[in-house]
Amino acid sequence: MDVSQAIEGRRSIRAFDADRDVASTLITSILGTASRAPSGSNIQPWHVYVVTGAAKNRITEACTARYLSGDEGKSEYHYYPQAWRQPYIGRRRQTGFGLYGLLGIDKADTAAVQDYRVTNYQFFGAPVGLFFTIDRDMELGSWLDYGMFIQSVMLSARGAGLETCAQAAFCPYYDSVMPLLGAPDEQMLVCGMSLGYPLSEAIINGYRTERIAVEAFTTFVTD
Template identity: 50%
Template sequence: MLDAIAGRRSVRAFLATPVPRKTVTRILNVAARAPSGTNIQPWQAVVLTGAARARFCDRLIAHVRAGGPAEQEYSYYPQRWRDPYLSRRRKVGWDLYASLGIGKGDRDATARQHLRNYAFFDAPVGMIFTMDRDMEIGSWLDLGMFLQNAMIAARAFGLDTCPQAAFARYPATIARLLDIAPDRQVIVGMALGHRDPDAPENGFATNREDAASFARFVEE
């Protein structure tokens, strides 16, 4: 279990190797063991594979390329950046784009890479997660634990994932394309599949702070 957690990466290039539906179902069933306040289990998932995934990705990418306006309903990031968070954000961005040979200020290449989010980085399985709009912040915590369970469970099958906040930028368009009811809010997406071992963007690991930098032990 510790190896599965330590080995989790946000993978941004996948092989076309299919993932059986029964495997995805097992992953989601295990993920659903996540704790939730009074066991309300507030999460919902739309799982996209095959022609349905391709059709969804093509239509969403066309919308983004056409300059469709952002429809974001919640802020994932802080309104004002400051250190140490700004430095961490910049480093992971620089490391990712350096691995791809994208230079600072190369807007065209950066835009092309960003669009790959909406193709689930070519993963054969794409998932969109939603919650009922009347859920409160505690349920967002529940969803986060569910998502982490799914990512760790995927490792048990030799699979990798990438949680993707980019999908939260176009919730209305996604809801229309996937016939998601108005009382449900699009929260996040996730790519699932076999990582491409030859893709340079999969070759670097992000840093993590040691517990000594963020934990305070009170013992006496």
């Protein structure tokens, strides 16, 4: 596929083929391509941990146990605004209602919502989990660089016939995840990601969020 197809066709995949492994050589190739992402002064602030098998299962078990116990955890950084306002809260609600509506889950059904949220920590069935960390002394510019790197991972994966789902859901449990990764204290967790081959027949994989028109977020300044 060309670049436009890779970008426009990308979506968060939430159902993967757990029985179809991803070769480590392919993962290395994807990350190598993504490493061409730009970064200020070429400092390349990313660290990536690839988890599979028993290592992935240990993370699933730790995060699931904490979530089901009612422990909400606490991320080391604020992913979302501390005070929601329009139009952002409206877009978030639209996404949530659309996702749960497609699955036939009433958001008032606490048990059903909980069961579905647990699938986050199961990597949606993906055989590979990626965790991205950054050194604590990096500044906001490096976080911008990191976003470009993560997007490049997603697009590189699509070019290889794979799909992804970036997940901030692991961040509140960073203090469980990071030790299981063997990550040093000077690093902090940016996010996780599920990587694998999608289940084409899964209803949830047909979910697609809307985008606002270019005219709504673009200003041309000519004079």
